Amino acid sequence: MNFQHTEDRRMLADTLNRFIAEQYGFESRDKIARSPEGFSAPMWQRFAELGVIGALFDEADGGFGGQGFDVAVVFESLGRGLVVEPFLDTLIVGRALAHAGNEAQRARIASLIDGSQIAAFAHDEPGSHYEAARVSTRAERSGDGWLLQGAKGVVQHAEHADMLLVSARTSGAEFDEAGIALFLVPRDAQGVSVRGYRKIDGGRAAEVTLDHVQVGADALVGTAGTGFATLEHACGYGLVALTSEAVGAMDVARDHTLEYLRTRKQFGVPLGSFQALQHRMADLLLEIEQARSSVINAAAAIGAPRVERERALSAAKVTIGRIGARVAEEAIQLHGGIGMTWELPLAHYAKRLVMIDHQLGDEDHHLARYIALSRAAA
16 A cells, blocks of 8 residues: 555645744744634644645635545644644534535535634533534424524533534434434534634634524535534544644644753753653654554544444544654653743643544544444454
């Protein structure tokens, strides 16, 4: 198998890496991440103009990429810059609309690609423990439309989103895969309340409450009760994105640590001259390459049959969770006390690596899922 990116993907990566290095340096990123909005609308528009958002979607939906490796290239670069703009939710919501949306809903993907609208993925619920099918929010028929009632947690960029992709149960028990539906809900719809807060790794998220929210029949994405397959499909691309972002962040943490070991002196010699520290860095470099391999495998499997695809995705998330935590710990320890200071970019990369493990299912969740999928395939 040829693991070299196409020329178009290499050009995209070079362009995006250069733009982030020149326009999205750490000081600028830190200011954006701590702003009341949690992201920069002008910067989001510039990413759109560069075509970065369009690379996440197929040509049929107005993009010019959309393959697993296109997503991986974009998010690896975003991880290198700790970009906080709403790429992940844009990808997941757009993919869900492309997978199951009607013509009018699919047409809204264009507004995501050009940056004129922001979408938020409102699926996780308090106490759901990463179980994708654990949906308590209810959707009941109300006239020609639907009435939504429930609560969602940790919804990225919900305060400034134009629309929310909300999962709700139309039938079945709390853990049933059957009976889940997806709805496209305007954030300013009556009965939608949003309580925002800052995230530890930068940017903002919110708790969303749906109190008798009335939506029309055209809000339903796909058919009632069959939304789980769409959720799994869209979140699969989200997992490729997150694991790729982690690899980009690991590369930067590695580079910063190597540079510190080369320049910081103890007993008159660079720290990097000590053999014990060289062994630790060598082990870390091997681990990062293993993480990169798992992401390549996941990106290659995104179009494979369900069990093969989901196993590769869960395997990558397990690997990233374990290695991401180790990279964060080792990088901070090798920097000493300075590694924990807010002013040092490394501390922010470490926080982001730890938090990536908790998005779309942590290491333990995906290990159990991988085992269950392997048994089902046996």
